[in-house]
Amino acid sequence: xxxxxxxxxxxxxPLIWCPGCGDGIVLKAILRAVDRIxxxxxEICMVSGIxxxxxxxxxxxxxTLHTTHGRALTFATGVKMARPDLTVxxxxxxxxxxxxGGNHFIHAARRNxxxxxxxxxxxxxxxxxxxxxxxxxxGARASTAPFGSIEPNFDIAALAAGAGASxxxxxxxxxxxxxxxLIERAIRKKGFSLVEVMTPCPTTYGRLNNAGDAVEMTLYLxxxxxxxxxxxxxxxxxxxxxxxxxxxxxxxxxxxxxxYARLAERLRAPAAFSRA
Amino acid sequence: MSSASPVRVMSGNEVCAEAAMAAGLxxxxxxxxxxxxxxxxxxxxxxxxxxxxxxxxxDEIAAMGAVVGASLAGVKSMTATSxxxxxxxxxxxxxxxxxxxxxVVVNVQRGGPSTGLPTMPAQGDVMQAxxxxxxxHPIIALTPYSVAETFELTVRAFNLAEAFRTPVILLMDEIxxxxxxxxxxPDSVEVVERKGPDxxxxxxxxxxxxxxxxxxxxxxxxxxxxxxVTGLAHDETGFPTNDPVEIDRLNxxxxxxxxxxxxxxxxxxxxxxDDAEVAVFAYGSVSxxxxxxxxxxxxxxxxxxxxxxxxLWPFPDVEVRELGEKVGTILVPEMNLGQMAHEVEWAVRxxxxxxxxxxxxxxxxxxxxxxxxxxxAVSRAGAGVRx
Numbered sequence: 213x214x215x216x217x218x219x220x221x222x223x224x225x226p227l228i229w230c231p232g233c234g235d236g237i238v239l240k241a242i243l244r245a246v247d248r249i250x251x252x253x254x255e256i257c258m259v260s261g262i263x264x265x266x267x268x269x270x271x272x273x274x275x276t277l278h279t280t281h282g283r284a285l286t287f288a289t290g291v292k293m294a295r296p297d298l299t300v301x302x303x304x305x306x307x308x309x310x311x312x313g314g315n316h317f318i319h320a321a322r323r324n325x326x327x328x329x330x331x332x333x334x335x336x337x338x339x340x341x342x343x344x345x346x347x348x349x350x351g352a353r354a355s356t357a358p359f360g361s362i363e364p365n366f367d368i369a370a371l372a373a374g375a376g377a378s379x380x381x382x383x384x385x386x387x388x389x390x391x392x393x394l395i396e397r398a399i400r401k402k403g404f405s406l407v408e409v410m411t412p413c414p415t416t417y418g419r420l421n422n423a424g425d426a427v428e429m430t431l432y433l434x435x436x437x438x439x440x441x442x443x444x445x446x447x448x449x450x451x452x453x454x455x456x457x458x459x460x461x462x463x464x465x466x467x468x469x470x471x472y473a474r475l476a477e478r479l480r481a482p483a484a485f486s487r488a
Numbered sequence: 489m490s491s492a493s494p495v496r497v498m499s500g501n502e503v504c505a506e507a508a509m510a511a512g513l514x515x516x517x518x519x520x521x522x523x524x525x526x527x528x529x530x531x532x533x534x535x536x537x538x539x540x541x542x543x544x545x546x547d548e549i550a551a552m553g554a555v556v557g558a559s560l561a562g563v564k565s566m567t568a569t570s571x572x573x574x575x576x577x578x579x580x581x582x583x584x585x586x587x588x589x590x591x592v593v594v595n596v597q598r599g600g601p602s603t604g605l606p607t608m609p610a611q612g613d614v615m616q617a618x619x620x621x622x623x624x625h626p627i628i629a630l631t632p633y634s635v636a637e638t639f640e641l642t643v644r645a646f647n648l649a650e651a652f653r654t655p656v657i658l659l660m661d662e663i664x665x666x667x668x669x670x671x672x673x674p675d676s677v678e679v680v681e682r683k684g685p686d687x688x689x690x691x692x693x694x695x696x697x698x699x700x701x702x703x704x705x706x707x708x709x710x711x712x713x714x715x716x717v718t719g720l721a722h723d724e725t726g727f728p729t730n731d732p733v734e735i736d737r738l739n740x741x742x743x744x745x746x747x748x749x750x751x752x753x754x755x756x757x758x759x760x761x762d763d764a765e766v767a768v769f770a771y772g773s774v775s776x777x778x779x780x781x782x783x784x785x786x787x788x789x790x791x792x793x794x795x796x797x798x799x800l801w802p803f804p805d806v807e808v809r810e811l812g813e814k815v816g817t818i819l820v821p822e823m824n825l826g827q828m829a830h831e832v833e834w835a836v837r838x839x840x841x842x843x844x845x846x847x848x849x850x851x852x853x854x855x856x857x858x859x860x861x862x863x864x865a866v867s868r869a870g871a872g873v874r875x
Contacts, residue, residue, distance in 0.1 A: 224727065254710045259557070270716060270727065275708040277560060278718035279553065280583050286550040290557025290565070293541045294515055295709055298561070316553075319546035476536045 214247045216240060221273050228267050230338075232418075232426025234385035234411030238332055239268055241388050241409075242301070245395035257298045259288040261308040264339045264413075265332035268303040282313025285320040288327050296469045299399060300326070306333040306347035310366050314346070321375035324403045325468040330395060331406060333368060334413035342416030353420045369408045373461045378403030380461035384410040386434035387457070394459065403467045410437075410455055493672050500638040500664040503671060504594060505530035507642035508566055510677045513592075514540035515558035515565040517551040519573060522606040523662045524596035527568040548573035552580035552593070559589045560717060562707025564646060568594035571604060571613055574620065581655055582621030583719045585742070588695070588703065590649035590682055592642070594658045596665040597772075599850045608850035609662035611772055611823040617657045618801050624739060626746040628753060629657040629801040631771040633779075635669040641798060647680035648753060652745060653702050659800065661823070663773040663852055689713045694726040697737065701745030746802055755798040756807050760786055764793030766865045767815045769808060769832050771797045774821050774853050781858035792862050800828065805835040812836030817865045821845040821853050841865075 220243075229235045246256065256274035260266035262281035269276035275298070279287045284302045292300045309317045309331050320327060336354055337343040344354035344361050347368060351360045373380045379401040381394040391409060398405035412418065412429035423429050436455045438446070443456045498506070505527050508516075516535060518528040528544065535542040541558070545551040548569055555565040569577060574595045584591055599605025600612045613620075617629040628648050632638040638660065645656040685692050685704045689712040696703045703724075706713030720728040721735045729735065746753060760782055761767060770778035775796040782794045795811050795818075797804050812818055812832075818840055820829035829844030836842060845861055847853045 252710075253714060254712055257561075257708050270718075273714055275714055276716045277557070277708070278716070278720065279556075280579050280719060283549060283553040283580065286545065286553025286580075287557035287560075289543070289545075289550070290515065290517065290554035290559070291561045291708055292557075293543065293554070294558040294561035294563040294565075297710070298708065315546050316550055319550070472536070472541065476539065479537045 214244045216243050219243045219246065219253065219273055221271055224271050227271065229264060230415040232412065232414040233264065234334070234430070235264055235268065235332055237385040237388050238330065238391070238409050238411060239271065241392040241395055242330060243272070244392040245399060248392070248396050249399060251299055255297065255299055256301060257288070257291050257295070258301045258303060259284045259291065260303045261313060263305040263308045263337065265303055265305040266308060282308050282311070283316065284308070285313065285316040285327065285329070289320060289325060292325060292327055292469060293472070296473070300328070301399065302327055302329045304329060304331050306331065306335065306368065307337045307345040310346045310368055310371065318371065318375040321372045321377040321404045321406070323468040324376055324378055324465060326402055327404055328398045329404070329406045331368060331408045332411050333408050334411050334417060336413055336417040338413045338416050342420055352417070355416070355420065369406065369460050372406040376404070377406050377461060378463045378465050378467070379405035379459075381406070381459045382408040382410070382455065382457050384433035384437050384455060384457065385412070386430050386437065397459070401462070402470070403465065493675055495670050495672050497668050498635060498671055499526065499666055499668050500632070500635045500660055501526035501596065501666065502530055503635050503639045504568070504642050504658070504660070505534065506673060507639040508592070508646070509534055509538065511643045511646035512564045512679050513566050513646070514538070515555065515563045516541070516567065517543045517545050517554035517558070518567050519545055519548045519551050519569065521548070521570045521573045523598055523665050524568045524570045524594060526665070527594060548576035549580060552577040555591050556580055556584050556587070556589045559591045560708050562709060564590070564650070566592040566594065568596065570596050570598045570606070571600045572602070574613055574616060578620040582623065582625060584655040585621065585625040585627065586719050587717050588653035588705070588742070589655070590653055591655050592645045592649055592658060593655055594660060597659060597661040599848070605850045607662065609773060609823060609852055610848065610850070611661055611774065612827070612848070614659065614800055614824065615827045617659055624743055626654055626743050627657060627801050628652070628654060628746065628799065629659050630798060631659045631800050632664055632798070633772055633775045633796065635664065635667060636671045637798070638664060639671065639673060643677045643679070647678070650680045650682040651702070652749060653682065653705055654746065659772065661772050685713055693724040695722060695724045695738070697724060697741055701741050701748055750802050753799060753802055754804045754807065756804045757796040757798060759794040759796060761793030761795060761811065763791055764815050765791045766817045766819065766862055766869070767793045767795055767811050768819045768821065768858060768862070769795050769797065769828070770821055771800055771828070774823060777853050777855045778821060778858050780855035781862060784855065784859050785862045790862060790866055803831050803835065808832055808835040809837070809839065812839040815840055816869045817841040817843060819843050819845060819858070819861050819865060821858050821861065823847050823853060
């Protein structure tokens, strides 16, 4: 049993999140993963952007950095390259990471820098009151898509995979014990890793789409979650509403900070190996 | 400077990179943009050999974010850009002001607005350097007038950033960035390091309201100083607060910290000002032309002086006011439409005439033009040519 309190800034409680929000489930899953790996609080740097998910670091007693909207990965890149010995975890949301921060998201994945991204996907901008996000399903309503979104939504995991991430997984908060296993693997993975966590926002998405309360929305996630293997057996129509979960990408490829260290070493080596 | 250092022919951009290394730069993130790219290119060669990190990021915003992140992890950090990139960096510059993260932002100014004139000089970003990011915030901006001075002021930019936990803008312009001049670089420079925590981790307050207004700064890392950094209004602990008293206190300390150290920051050079009846206020490459114009006017017996400002922000208001009380006219030639002339006018508060002269056609202001201005001012004022 994880003793959560040792990683938490309990004096910052209660949490800012609404009743029924899934973000607390993700927070606990992150702490279980960190505990299982045995990471010291001082060797973790948790970086976030702006939004509900991005308030997570404030509650975690590690080195924490709450940055500007969409830019968490840029700050995290600076931290990682200045202190490659730190475990850098970025906590972000669907809007933060794939709308305003979309460029940084694909380039951090392309670089394959050793940062773990935990992306809370609730299909909407929660903190600002329920505006449409790049993850809002087509047809779903948001305060700025009052007649239903007419834009296709991103498959965020596929986006990271396409951009070059070495580890990509997806899980829902309906399966918290599977979630922490995936987060553990993501943190252990050398390279850019993404865990996309499907989490309900009953306050905005739920109300605007008559999707029910937290329990109903969580049950929806559980019922629509299918493994990658099972998804491959489904017809395209059946796959329409499926949330494909589990490890989607797990590759061994060169990691950026290591590549950089190797370059620096080569430049310091005897003339035969040096450019000059 | 040691006589052992060889004389070299270098551009302002090259010297900027050289000086940054001497000042302790170990992290640079940038994005290609004319006319600043040579700084990045030089550092791409230098940093990996020196145990530092060079990164070309996906955009200007990312470069600024990475610089702030690296500095929070305890490493001296810098980025370099020009007008369009400077616009993009503003939000994260504001974060660095609010979170009090030392860093250096070089802006090799080119003609604007918008894409403007990528290869031609301007000084149109002087107000953006002051007010480019939203909200009241402190900022330091330095303006070198030669290649040699670029070395000196680049080192100073790092030292001021570290001393006061603030971003420092080095406002070069295309002329200073690209001109090649003979320089003799010093063998060593005075380097300032940020003030580290003076308490144990459990007592540490990352935003303590200290006597001098500058809170001691820990670095992200394994030393046990686990602290929180946010762009939200925060109290001494670094955590967000909605308490009006704490918010007011934070904003006043932030903006007051440079004010109270103003005399240590403001840096002007007076040339022939003692008996001047007319003065020129200038900065950056224009002040170079102004110096020549003043010397030529003096040779003709015209009592004119030059106040050359090497710091634009904080603005040298006391020094300008003092000058305004002595002379009849202050001429303000600049490669914009009077941005600093307004500031000069505000500083002298009617004590003398302030005559702006703006050039915005992509060409430098020539000494002859400034000499003409001086002669016009003298004849207008009826100031006699001394025998």
